[in-house]
Amino acid sequence: MIYLDHAATTPLDPAVLQAMLPWLQGRFGNPASDHAWGQAARAAVERARSQVAALLGAQPEEIIWTSGATEANNLAIKGALEFRGLRGAHMVTARTEHKSVVDSVRQLESQGLRVTWLKPDAQGLITAEQVLAALTPDTALVSLMWVNNETGGINPVEALAPLLRERGILFHVDAVQAAGKLPIDLSRTPADLLSLSAHKLYGPQGIGALFVRKRPRARLSPQLHGGGHEQGMRSGTLPTHQIAGFGEACRIAGERMAEEGARLSALRDRLQQLLQAALPGLHLNGHPQSRAPGILNLSFEGVEGESLRASLGDLAVSSGSACSSATREPSYVLRALGRDDELAGASLRFSLGRGTTPAEVDQAAARVIGAVGSLRRIAGSGTAALVSPPLNAHGYAAPVWAAFSDPRHAATLPEGAIAASAGSPAGALRLRLQAELDGRRIVRAAWQAYGCPVTLAVGEWLAGWLEGRSAGELQLSAADLRAALEIGDDKAQCALLGEDAVLALERQMSLA
Amino acid sequence: MPTYLDHNATTRVDPRVLEAMLPYLSGPYGNASSLHRYGRAARDAVEQARAQVAQLINAQPGEILWTSGGTESNNLALKGTTDRVAPTRLLYGVTEHPAVMEAAESLKERGWQVEPVAVNADGLVDWPAFERQLGAGPVRLVALMRANNETGVIQDIGRAAALVHAAGAWLHVDAVQAAGKIPVDFDALQADLMSLSSHKIYGPKGIGALAVKSHVELTPLHHGGAQERGLRGGTENVASIVGFGVAAELALQELEARAHHVLALRRPLEQGLREIPGIRIFGESAERLPNTVQFALAGYDGEALLMQLDRKGFAVSSGSACASGLGEPSHVLIGMGLDRDTAKGAIRVSLGQDNKPAEIEQFLVALRGFVSA
Structure with a gap:
């Protein structure tokens, strides 16, 4: 497996695991307990607090532990606005924020908060001028991500922070x-609240932090009550092992940042060059310069997103944010950049990390180049070789996978063959069948298609089924297709497409 | 430790x-x-x-x-x-x-x-x-x-x-x-x-x-x-x-085995506690978790007792770890109608699978030592 999905989650650094283990073994005290067991755990928690603070140029007492970035973002936004009072309040944020920011803000919006949702420019960035223009006398908070998780684009946080401070607006x-x-120095960048997650920087899942500035003091209403931990801002027993791991992860990150950043930028550029040299019709989603090392997001013209992902086998990349992958909707961030549904859907985010090697980058590029070329040829554009997808990594039903991974009938037939097409109303799926006749009998069938793996499997399966049949023997319903390929309800439209194509072919044969 | x-x-x-x-x-x-x-x-x-x-x-x-x-x-x-x-x-x-x-x-x-x-x-x-x-x-x-x-x-x-x-x-x-x-x-x-x-x-x-x-x-x-x-x-x-x-x-x-293990420790613990003059076990006549006993010694401040027990090598608590260090009497005991002084004397012992009979004996010895001192 080639893992290029480090923006979703990173493997635990072995040194981080070593830092965690003592607290999962003998030294298990509750950091809130007064006795020696508790004191030992508390000391570990405070050491980690200093390590996290050091990465940010912050003071240890400005770090509040949370269960992750989602909680940190919720606490920052809801906590700040509830403390101020929602009445009459206004805030500014962007459509390209992480879902946990977007959903927290929407929740408050439904309770009466007025919100300006900024749209990014074509490169996915928000400008300082845009933010300033959106401010009103009632603006209480601006929430803006430093680096976008999908495009890697860097927003002008450093430029914006002093401008918002001058105006007394919480940032x-x-x-x-x-x-x-990226280097973060909160002693020079006067942001008031800043969210962090451990598992994006080789620390454990389930732990994050919110920086809450002491001077001037950012005030929050707590979101989790009970016990008064974390200066009353976030109650709950502290998970010592997670916190110790987060601290160590930050220490390592600080140590390696410059060297690792340069290495990952070079690898990312190499990946981009390899892909762009081999494939036309690529769109960079993001800013060509102002971007974090390691993230590359591209849209591929002329291929359907799900088939592209299915063709990549055990190359782990992301298509949009993992947090919304389950919904399979085209990335709202890419839509905000102005990509249409098709290009947003046919996007891949490569995120390189500490363990990524040049050889892996080359293999990943070759895999993608092969898959895109093959799918474009199947869709009727280009002459690239057909490549069999290596591995059913997404759990397609066996008959679908068998047909999708061995598209031996994907071709165009010489002139004189009968052709018929079917498509979904929105044009998201297209299937073209061709038949070479000997009298009334089909001696050779072929197909081309644009669509998801099930659509392509329907094409391949139909071509095999057609061969040897005569006009009058082409009765095949969508239900038959669903049974033969084990197509579920969610893909019923693919079977209907197949039925339509067979009907259309039969009509053409009767005309011939 | x-x-x-x-x-x-x-x-x-x-x-x-x-x-x-x-x-x-x-x-x-x-x-x-x-x-x-x-x-x-x-x-x-x-x-x-x-x-x-x-x-x-x-x-x-x-x-x-x-x-x-x-x-x-x-x-x-x-x-x-x-x-x-x-x-x-x-x-x-x-x-x-x-x-x-x-x-x-x-x-x-x-x-x-x-x-x-x-x-x-x-x-x-x-x-x-x-x-x-x-x-x-x-x-x-x-x-x-x-x-x-x-x-x-x-x-x-x-x-x-x-x-x-x-x-x-x-x-x-x-x-x-x-x-x-x-x-x-x-x-x-x-x-x-x-x-x-x-x-x-x-x-x-x-x-x-x-x-x-x-x-x-x-x-x-x-x-x-x-x-x-x-x-x-x-x-x-x-x-x-x-x-x-x-x-x-x-x-x-292991529910039963675990309960059995801690009950076998709690029985002698409670027996020993009851022999100490001025002791009071909270919720004594109610059905309780098999591993928990909370008590107070008349005339002793819980915080002071905790510190002394800590020096003798016993990690116990006055109540909720979350409320530690606040110096406030337990709201649980106040809610049960106890006066503030009694509530402030509370010590909670909560047993676990690693505890051994000898530890209970030593704990009782330590406790008796403070009382007789």
Whole structure:
């Protein structure tokens, strides 16, 4: 497996695991307990607090532990606005923020908060001028991410922070993708609240932090009550092992940032060059210069997104944010950049990390180049070789996978063959069948298609089914297709497409 | 390190639990929400753990939501059921954990009438008063704990549930201390919501669960992401979830043996305590968790006694670890009608699987030493 999905989650650094283990073994005290067991755990928690603070140029007492960045973003936004009072309040944020920011803000919007949702420019960035223009006398908070998780684009947080400070407006920064990758110095960048996550920088899942500035003091209403931990801002027993791991991860990140950033930028550029040299019709989603090392997001013209992902086998990349992958909707961030549904859907985010090697980058590029070329040829554009997808990594039903991974009938037939097409109303799926006749009998069938793997499997399966049949023997319903290929309800439209194509072919044969 | 007699504060991670966690810490990683293969392996592990945790309390896997721990579970239960409805009343037991108490009190700002439910001197619900309270107007939610973290007193949740439901309200049960120590049956107790925590049952810290019956309308605390059916955003903490699952499975398997082990230690402990003049055991005549005993020595300040015990090598607590260092008497004991001085003298011993008879003897020797000194 080639893992190029480090923006979703990173493997635990072995040194981080070593830092965690003592607290999972003998030294298990509750950091809130007064006795020696508790004191030992508390000392580990405070050491980690200093390590996290050091990465940010912050003071240890400005770090509040949370269960992750989602909680940190929720606490920052809801906590700041509830403390101020929602009545009459206005805030500014962007459509390209992480879902946890977007959903927290929407929640408050439904309770009466007025919100300006900024649209990014074509490179996915928000400008300082845009933010300033959106401010009103009632603006209480601006929330803007430092680095976008999908495009890697860097927003002008450093330029914006002093401008908002001058105006007395609270500034929250989601720095989940920036921390450990870009230098952050909160002693010079006067942001008030800043969210972090451990598992994006080789620390454990389930732990994050919110920086809450002491001078001038950012005030929050707590979101989790009970016990008064974390200066009353966030109650709950502290997970010592997670915190110790987060601290160590930050220490390592600080140590390696410069060297690792340069290495990952070079690898990322290499990946981009390899792909662009081999494939026309590529669109960079993001800013060519102002971007964090390691993230590359591209849209591929003329291929359908799901088939592209299915063709990549055990190359782990992301298509949009993992947090919304389950919904399979085209990335709202890419839509905000102005990509249409098709190009947003046919996007891949490569995120390189500490363990990524040049050889892996080359293999990944070759895999993508092969898959895109093959799918374009199947869709009727280009002459690249057909490549069999290596591995059913997404759990397609066996008959679908068998047909999709061995598209031996994907071709165009010489002139004189009968052709018929079917498509979905929105044009998201297209299937073209061709048949070479000997009298009334089909001696050779072929197909081309644009669509998801099930669509392509329907094409391949139909071509095999057609061969040897005569006009009058072409009765095949969508239900038959669904049974033969084990197509579920969610893909029923692919079977209907097949039925339509067969009907259309039969009509053409009767005309011939 | 001193002898650890504070298992209601936290427990060590069982080596079998750690072993189950390690592959998810050092091996196949992946965000459980990602679609690729490693993400799916993580998701399968998360679902297996969900079934294990469900089984511990005889719930359905689909009723289990992951949280960052008992505090979040309790906050989610109270705030999540009161968010999108016109405020009425919310009742909570006067001896509840601070996470319930303070979450409840925070709802006053949103217009809720928040009232404590009184208990008697043993820490048990004062049933006639409770019935009158329920009848005094509409109630949205009642929060009562299955077993108290300080005294170990076990509440008759089944009886409460019948009354609560008859009043048209939902019942939230904080089972953080009870689960894994006594049988807890989400279904049979007729609870609508129930909080659980991993680190009280030899699992890792930083992971908990809220069991929610399907008829309960819950709004999330943490917005963002479709995890946990949209009810709890955030990347799943896979290793900790897996650890919690195994801890729950072991707790269920070994429930009787564990209870037997700690009871065999508590009996001589209580016997020895009773021989000390001026001792008072709280909730003594109530049914209690097998591992817990909370007591006070007349004329002794709890903080001073804790420090002396610490010097002699015993790690015990005055009550909730969360409230440590505040110098305030236990709200649990005040709620049971004790005076402040007696309450300030409280010491909680909570036993665990590693404790040995010799440690109990030594503890009693140390305690007698202070009294006779």
